Amino acid sequence: MKSFMFLSQFVRDMRAQKLRTFLTIFGIIWGTISIVLLLGFGVGLGRQLKKNLHGLGEGLVILWPGKTSIPYQGMGRGRQLHFREDDAFLLEREIQQIKYICPEYARWGVELKQQKNTYAAQVRGVYPVYRLMRNAIPSREGRFLNPVDIDKKRRVIFLGNKVKEELFKDDSAEGKYITLNGIPFQVVGVLKEKHQNSSYGGRDEYTTYIPATTFSTIFGHKYISNMIVQGHDPRQNKALQERILQVLGKKYRFHPEDREALWVWDLMESEKVFMAMGIGFNIFFSLVGAFTLIVGGIGVSNIMNVVVEERTREIGLKMALGAKKGFVLSQFLFETLMITLIGGAIGLAISYGIIAVFPAGEIEQYIGRPTLSLGVALVAVALLGLIGFISGFGPAKRAANLNPVEAIRS
Numbered sequence: 001m002k003s004f005m006f007l008s009q010f011v012r013d014m015r016a017q018k019l020r021t022f023l024t025i026f027g028i029i030w031g032t033i034s035i036v037l038l039l040g041f042g043v044g045l046g047r048q049l050k051k052n053l054h055g056l057g058e059g060l061v062i063l064w065p066g067k068t069s070i071p072y073q074g075m076g077r078g079r080q081l082h083f084r085e086d087d088a089f090l091l092e093r094e095i096q097q098i099k100y101i102c103p104e105y106a107r108w109g110v111e112l113k114q115q116k117n118t119y120a121a122q123v124r125g126v127y128p129v130y131r132l133m134r135n136a137i138p139s140r141e142g143r144f145l146n147p148v149d150i151d152k153k154r155r156v157i158f159l160g161n162k163v164k165e166e167l168f169k170d171d172s173a174e175g176k177y178i179t180l181n182g183i184p185f186q187v188v189g190v191l192k193e194k195h196q197n198s199s200y201g202g203r204d205e206y207t208t209y210i211p212a213t214t215f216s217t218i219f220g221h222k223y224i225s226n227m228i229v230q231g232h233d234p235r236q237n238k239a240l241q242e243r244i245l246q247v248l249g250k251k252y253r254f255h256p257e258d259r260e261a262l263w264v265w266d267l268m269e270s271e272k273v274f275m276a277m278g279i280g281f282n283i284f285f286s287l288v289g290a291f292t293l294i295v296g297g298i299g300v301s302n303i304m305n306v307v308v309e310e311r312t313r314e315i316g317l318k319m320a321l322g323a324k325k326g327f328v329l330s331q332f333l334f335e336t337l338m339i340t341l342i343g344g345a346i347g348l349a350i351s352y353g354i355i356a357v358f359p360a361g362e363i364e365q366y367i368g369r370p371t372l373s374l375g376v377a378l379v380a381v382a383l384l385g386l387i388g389f390i391s392g393f394g395p396a397k398r399a400a401n402l403n404p405v406e407a408i409r410s
Contacts, residue, residue: 025343027295032347033354034292035383038285040355040370046278047371048195055196055204057134059234061241062200062265063227069260073253081252081261082223085212090251091229095243099232102130105215106201106225112208114167114178121163122207123180125215133230135194136204142174142189149188149211156214157185162205164190183218185210198270200226234268241266290383 065081088103105125112119130136131144138144138158149156157180164173164187173187196203215221231240241264242256249256355370 021339024339025346028340028343029347029350031292031295032344033351034288035286035290036348036351037354037370038288039282040351042278042282042285044370045281046275048369049197049274049278051195055135055194056198057228057230057267059230059237060133060267061229061231061237061244062267063229063244064225064263065223066260066263068254068258070255070258072255072258075253079254081254083225083227084222085216085224087248087251088224088227091227091244091247094247095240097231097233097236097240097243098229100129100133100228100230102127102133102228103212103224104130104226104228105212105219105221107215107219107221108201110208111181112163112167112178114176117167117169119163119166121160122202123215124207124209125212125219125221126209127212130209130228133228134204136209137192137194138189139174139192141172142187144189145209145211150213153213153217154211155183155185156188156210158189158209159187159191160203160205160207161191161193162203163208180208180210180218200265237266237268 063083065083067081068075068077068079071077083103085103088101092098092101103126106122107124108122109120110123112121126145127150128145128147131138136144136158139161142158144158145156148154157178159167159173167173167178168176173190176187177184178187179185191204193205196205201207212224229240229244231237245258245262246256248254248262249258252261254261358370
């Protein structure tokens with residue numbers, strides 16, 4: 001019964017103040033849209049940053065040979081180091097923390113040709129485990145390199161999806177032949193399109209892969225370009241790097257604390273930076289949205305103060321007839337929360353509609369897709385409730401503290 005009275009009084013007051021009510025509700029709608037969309041874009045951006053980073057691989061440590069900077073065991077500084085394939089297998093035997101390891105050859109500007117189509121691409125010589133480490137997922141019709149390709153030094157090639165488009169256009173490539181510097185190779189697979197925001201030597205979509213044994217035979221490389229290492233626990237990458245320095249330092253006689261002897265890229269460190277950026281964006285977006293919503297809350301407080309002024313005599317009569325302070329306080333808080341609820345509900349609905357029709361495609365791989373998650377919705381509802389309560393409590397308390405006699409005289 002009391003709720004029905006509050007609701008009927010609320011409807012009557014809002015009809016009497018149509019323009020002011022509309023502007024106030026519009027402020028809440030705008031504030032709600034702001035905070036929901038900003039948080040939604042923040043969540044989407046954070047997820048996309050992580051997804052793009054994992055396009056390169058998850059928790060990897062990538063190693064390049066450098067130059068010694070510390071004299072050690074009679075050897076001077078400035079020695080240029082070179083890796084061989086055996087170094088990768090040595091590390092795999094000596095270090096239990098290693099889950100996967102892959103030596104990698106690289107050569108740039110190799111001419112690929114398919115009939116009249118020619119393309120200069122990077123060619124990498126790798127082992128089958130590379131697929132697992134670098135998320136080199138083949139399209140449905142093909143496969144990645146396998147152990148038989150390695151053992152028999154097969155002339156097979158795995159193409160990046162952009163390379164395939166350059167050579168084959170819209171035609172399928174699997175099973176067909178191309179020439180690599182004039183040498184025929186059979187295409188066994190094409191990279192499935194993936195998002196990638198970091199790389200070394202170029203994006204995977206513009207790269208091609210052949211068996212490491214075939215690479216060294218054709219090009220005559222004695223030394224590999226780099227090694228890719230993945231530990232069982234990426235959180236222990238620092239300890240893993242220390243062990244790698246010890247093992248390779250013993251073999252190549254460089255100081256185990258010589259950080260310039262090996263160039264190391266720890267993807268976990270990059271991920272921490274990207275995640276910190278994502279959190280920073282979310283905090284910034286939350287503050288902007290919250291301040292926008294607070295402005296709407298000020299409008300609610302203003303209109304409720306006007307309502308109290310206009311209904312002072314009515315409040316005095318109710319209190320003179322026995323209405324308690326709690327009743328008056330509850331009535332005005334109810335009306336405030338109703339305004340906030342209506343504006344918030346409309347704002348959430350509009351936000352959901354915007355997110356639902358937000359265009360995907362090329363832009364998505366950079367900023368992600370905004371997400372109206374349960375967490376975002378709960379944050380918006382909590383802020384709406386808090387701002388509604390704070391906005392209405394002052395006017396409601398003022399109404400409840402009116403002196404009945406003075407209120408009736410006004």
